[in-house]
Amino acid sequence: MIGQDMIDRFIALLGPKGVVTDPDEIAPWVSDWRGRYHGAAAAILAPASTQEVAATVALAAELGVALVPQGGNTSMVGGATPPADGSALILSLRRMNHIRSLSRQDNLAVCEAGVILSVLHDAAEEQGRRFPLSLGAKGSATIGGLVSTNAGGTQVLRHGTMRALVEGIEAVLPDGSIFDGLDALKKDNRGYDIKQLLIGAEGTLGVVTAAALRLAPAIAARAVGWVGVASPADALALLRLTETLLGDSVEGFEVIADETLGFVLGHIPGTRSPIETRTPWHVLIEVDHADLSEPGPSERLEAALADAFERGIAVDAALAANEAQADAFWRIRESLSESEKAQGPALQYDISVPVAKMPAFMIDAAAAAEARFPGTTASSFGHLGDGNVHFHVRAPKGTGDGPAWIATQGQAINGFVHDAVVAAGGSISAEHGIGQMKRAELGRLASPARIGALRAIKAAFDPKGLFNPGKLIPLPGEG
Amino acid sequence: MIGQDMIDRFIALLGPKGVVTDPDEIAPWVSDWRGRYHGAAAAILAPASTQEVAATVALAAELGVALVPQGGNTSMVGGATPPADGSALILSLRRMNHIRSLSRQDNLAVCEAGVILSVLHDAAEEQGRRFPLSLGAKGSATIGGLVSTNAGGTQVLRHGTMRALVEGIEAVLPDGSIFDGLDALKKDNRGYDIKQLLIGAEGTLGVVTAAALRLAPAIAARAVGWVGVASPADALALLRLTETLLGDSVEGFEVIADETLGFVLGHIPGTRSPIETRTPWHVLIEVDHADLSEPGPSERLEAALADAFERGIAVDAALAANEAQADAFWRIRESLSESEKAQGPALQYDISVPVAKMPAFMIDAAAAAEARFPGTTASSFGHLGDGNVHFHVRAPKGTGDGPAWIATQGQAINGFVHDAVVAAGGSISAEHGIGQMKRAELGRLASPARIGALRAIKAAFDPKGLFNPGKLIPLPGEG
Numbered sequence: 038m039i040g041q042d043m044i045d046r047f048i049a050l051l052g053p054k055g056v057v058t059d060p061d062e063i064a065p066w067v068s069d070w071r072g073r074y075h076g077a078a079a080a081i082l083a084p085a086s087t088q089e090v091a092a093t094v095a096l097a098a099e100l101g102v103a104l105v106p107q108g109g110n111t112s113m114v115g116g117a118t119p120p121a122d123g124s125a126l127i128l129s130l131r132r133m134n135h136i137r138s139l140s141r142q143d144n145l146a147v148c149e150a151g152v153i154l155s156v157l158h159d160a161a162e163e164q165g166r167r168f169p170l171s172l173g174a175k176g177s178a179t180i181g182g183l184v185s186t187n188a189g190g191t192q193v194l195r196h197g198t199m200r201a202l203v204e205g206i207e208a209v210l211p212d213g214s215i216f217d218g219l220d221a222l223k224k225d226n227r228g229y230d231i232k233q234l235l236i237g238a239e240g241t242l243g244v245v246t247a248a249a250l251r252l253a254p255a256i257a258a259r260a261v262g263w264v265g266v267a268s269p270a271d272a273l274a275l276l277r278l279t280e281t282l283l284g285d286s287v288e289g290f291e292v293i294a295d296e297t298l299g300f301v302l303g304h305i306p307g308t309r310s311p312i313e314t315r316t317p318w319h320v321l322i323e324v325d326h327a328d329l330s331e332p333g334p335s336e337r338l339e340a341a342l343a344d345a346f347e348r349g350i351a352v353d354a355a356l357a358a359n360e361a362q363a364d365a366f367w368r369i370r371e372s373l374s375e376s377e378k379a380q381g382p383a384l385q386y387d388i389s390v391p392v393a394k395m396p397a398f399m400i401d402a403a404a405a406a407e408a409r410f411p412g413t414t415a416s417s418f419g420h421l422g423d424g425n426v427h428f429h430v431r432a433p434k435g436t437g438d439g440p441a442w443i444a445t446q447g448q449a450i451n452g453f454v455h456d457a458v459v460a461a462g463g464s465i466s467a468e469h470g471i472g473q474m475k476r477a478e479l480g481r482l483a484s485p486a487r488i489g490a491l492r493a494i495k496a497a498f499d500p501k502g503l504f505n506p507g508k509l510i511p512l513p514g515e516g
Numbered sequence: 517m518i519g520q521d522m523i524d525r526f527i528a529l530l531g532p533k534g535v536v537t538d539p540d541e542i543a544p545w546v547s548d549w550r551g552r553y554h555g556a557a558a559a560i561l562a563p564a565s566t567q568e569v570a571a572t573v574a575l576a577a578e579l580g581v582a583l584v585p586q587g588g589n590t591s592m593v594g595g596a597t598p599p600a601d602g603s604a605l606i607l608s609l610r611r612m613n614h615i616r617s618l619s620r621q622d623n624l625a626v627c628e629a630g631v632i633l634s635v636l637h638d639a640a641e642e643q644g645r646r647f648p649l650s651l652g653a654k655g656s657a658t659i660g661g662l663v664s665t666n667a668g669g670t671q672v673l674r675h676g677t678m679r680a681l682v683e684g685i686e687a688v689l690p691d692g693s694i695f696d697g698l699d700a701l702k703k704d705n706r707g708y709d710i711k712q713l714l715i716g717a718e719g720t721l722g723v724v725t726a727a728a729l730r731l732a733p734a735i736a737a738r739a740v741g742w743v744g745v746a747s748p749a750d751a752l753a754l755l756r757l758t759e760t761l762l763g764d765s766v767e768g769f770e771v772i773a774d775e776t777l778g779f780v781l782g783h784i785p786g787t788r789s790p791i792e793t794r795t796p797w798h799v800l801i802e803v804d805h806a807d808l809s810e811p812g813p814s815e816r817l818e819a820a821l822a823d824a825f826e827r828g829i830a831v832d833a834a835l836a837a838n839e840a841q842a843d844a845f846w847r848i849r850e851s852l853s854e855s856e857k858a859q860g861p862a863l864q865y866d867i868s869v870p871v872a873k874m875p876a877f878m879i880d881a882a883a884a885a886e887a888r889f890p891g892t893t894a895s896s897f898g899h900l901g902d903g904n905v906h907f908h909v910r911a912p913k914g915t916g917d918g919p920a921w922i923a924t925q926g927q928a929i930n931g932f933v934h935d936a937v938v939a940a941g942g943s944i945s946a947e948h949g950i951g952q953m954k955r956a957e958l959g960r961l962a963s964p965a966r967i968g969a970l971r972a973i974k975a976a977f978d979p980k981g982l983f984n985p986g987k988l989i990p991l992p993g994e995g
Contacts (some may be wrong), residue, residue, distance in 0.1 A: 214965035220941035223902040224868045226949045233712035389703045425703045462699035486693035497976035
């Protein structure tokens with residue numbers, strides 16, 4: 038147990054501003070935002086500089102106190118919730134919220150871990166640049182958390198996940214040493230890539246204190262289109278065609294089942310289908326240009342869609358005539374989760390398979406789930422070009438008690454969906470990470486070589502197991 | 517010492533074709549191609565499948581026999597040369613030379629470790645695709661070696677190093693387990709990125725047996741230009757301008773000092789300067805399009821250069837009028853090493869610094885080296901856009917005995933150049949890796965956090981130290 042004597046040592050180190058002990062102030066940070074995981078912590082440690090983080094980590098190591106690094110507390114998998122037994126303290130990075138530099142010339146921003154994503158977006162925009170990664174939680178998610186979870190979003194097709202956008206990293210390792218890898222080197226072959234190892238490590242190998250992030254030119258012109266297609270296979274054919282014709286300028290490519298579109302039209306006021314024809318599947322596509330050269334994105338997208346009609350890939354299509362219409366198209370995509378929630382209880386899976394296998398997976402896995410769990414309906418939507426969809430299994434119509442349905446059916450459905458993903462050579466976590474939610478399933482499904490490697494690396498960096506205990510690494514009984 | 521009884525165990529496992537013991541057949545593989553490092557090995561083990569590699573590694577672990585993974589033996593840093601005391605066997609991947617699949621639709625090739633780079637180039641071309649990484653040793657370098665050294669080349673500006681091109685990896689870890697990560701997932705957040713950890717690990721964490729590699733569309737049209745500029749700073753301004761105007765289509769951007777160009781013109785028959793004006797610095801630029809849309813690369817590059825003249829960035833320029841002239845421009849770049857060799861003895865450094873700092877580094881570090889070592893001349897050339905140049909310090913004019921000069925001056929000059937690189941926040945190995953050549957300097961210059969992390973990872977994967985001993989990881993006395 039962590040006693041007051043230990044807390045006092047941290048207060049002596051960080052000052053009263055650096056240690057939060059008021060239970061009311063702590064309360065919002067010991068549960069996840071979805072309310073699924075509930076932990077306890079006697080204090081939140083909030084160092085204000087890299088040196089203070091290093092000193093905090095060193096003191097925690099000396100005292101044998103476990104730490105749970107935390108940014109905006111927006112994890113989807115309970116990754117930032119401390120253990121329920123109070124055996125850890127929260128290490129909050131929110132006071133480290135400075136953008137240390139932002140260079141238009143170098144297309145580079147150096148941000149401390151606590152910088153909120155939308156703050157970086159605004160700062161980049163002021164310089165005629167943009168940071169090309171965004172997600173729903175951008176108003177609270179922090180750079181440190183985005184790095185530590187290798188966050189994705191809707192722009193991955195062109196710009197990649199955080200892995201592709203982080204050019205340098207500063208972190209405090211579990212022994213209190215500072216890993217200073219902030220210099221953004223495009224080529225560096227001095228051995229193992231520690232930077233990539235810390236990206237997506239969910240705070241289990243130390244704590245990220247700052248990152249150098251690559252910026253992209255601001256968007257000068259965009260075209261947004263909505264295309265009705267017959268199948269996910271045709272959607273993939275459309276993606277390949279537009280990539281061939283339009284190259285890297287295809288920035289968004291989202292696939293939506295007609296049934297799912299129906300939920301949006303039914304539940305979200307003011308929405309309407311962009312196309313007249315009822316087609317089984319839909320594609321939302323965005324083409325962006327960083328300059329105003331001719332032909333612009335609208336002309337080029339229009340020409341590509343004409344080609345798609347000729348080839349019989351597209352059934353119907355609409356091009357947004359203006360920014361308001363473009364926003365309306367995207368609003369449909371962004372309302373999918375909300376409208377599905379309104380539709381009734383569902384289990385949601387964030388999964389990936391190789392892109393080429395995705396069209397068949399979307400059809401076959403849904404049919405298999407519906408057959409195996411009578412009454413349920415299953416479908417998926419999302420980032421086809423990344424091989425990543427959100428696969429949902431909805432409770433039978435009329436299911437009143439969602440939590441009870443999940444309690445009785447959840448584990449069986451989880452296992453069924455994950456088995457299908459593994460059979461297709463896929464990943465049970467495409468975007469959200471493992472945290473505590475998927476830890477046991479990772480242990481059940483990953484190969485001995487992968488689990489062995491994860492455990493060996495964890496033990497090498499954090500032999501006492503003080504960094505984000507219970508997250509990511511399967512426990513001894515798990516795999 | 518490795519006795520015949522142990523060799524017999526491997527012969528029993530792999531058959532006579534799988535174990536080379538004839539000293540004449542072994543001889544070419546126990547020294548590096550530059551003739552700097554000389555080792556010894558009682559046998560070359562040459563398994564023909566992943567399963568055979570796993571069995572070989574398991575047997576070696578059982579016997580306590582160290583293994584030196586080897587592909588084409590083209591290391592620049594002695595990375596594939598076994599220890600001189602005969603304490604290791606060579607683990608050759610050359611019999612694993614199948615391209616398992618090559619999909620035009622998926623832009624993906626799955627290659628075994630022993631596939632030679634130029635073989636992959638040809639196979640991709642037959643499908644209207646290309647593998648966008650090339651280097652001088654392409655006729656002997658293998659995929660396994662390229663992955664394990666995170667190889668670069670002249671196309672990194674647009675396509676990245678191997679790190680960006682490897683989508684999946686299969687490897688045998690030191691305990692004999694097979695890490696099967698060949699499924700090319702664009703998004704996968706199941707914890708630490710084992711794939712990125714194995715890329716650039718120089719065979720010290722296990723042995724790569726296959727890789728899934730991303731292909732690019734074939735080039736439909738290209739433009740190659742030569743631009744005379746006043747300084748590296750102007751060269752960087754030209755790069756930024758062309759990136760803004762031409763986007764991702766800038767595939768090559770090489771910077772060369774006029775003095776270095778002079779060596780080529782003086783030593784390589786049939787070469788001539790592409791431009792009339794003598795300018796202190798030169799830029800070779802290539803713009804590639806994957807389609808035949810208008811305006812083509814020549815028109816676009818011409819327009820960009822007109823802009824550069826208006827801004828005073830370019831002094832003189834020539835556009836290759838045809839493919840023969842384009843090849844002639846590139847031949848100058850490709851002859852730099854040979855002509856420098858003809859010029860006299862020199863010490864050569866493969867270094868990187870942040871791109872923005874490179875123009876000043878190229879001028880200042882050369883001047884500082886010449887001042888500190890009177891009589892020497894120093895200059896650099898290479899991939900400015902990657903922040904990576906080849907920095908050369910040439911022996912004083914008239915130095916007859918190159919090896920003697922290197923023996924007396926080498927260590928001091930090495931230290932001086934590396935210190936300058938570190939002061940600029942750079943890397944002492946941009947492309948070539950650490951191997952045995954730069955191991956002690958890595959130990960001297962890397963931060964305790966970095967060295968600690970390297971050693972911890974090595975010990976976690978390979979606790980007995982059986983994989984490529986003496987490479988990459990600083991020895992106990994070194995840092």
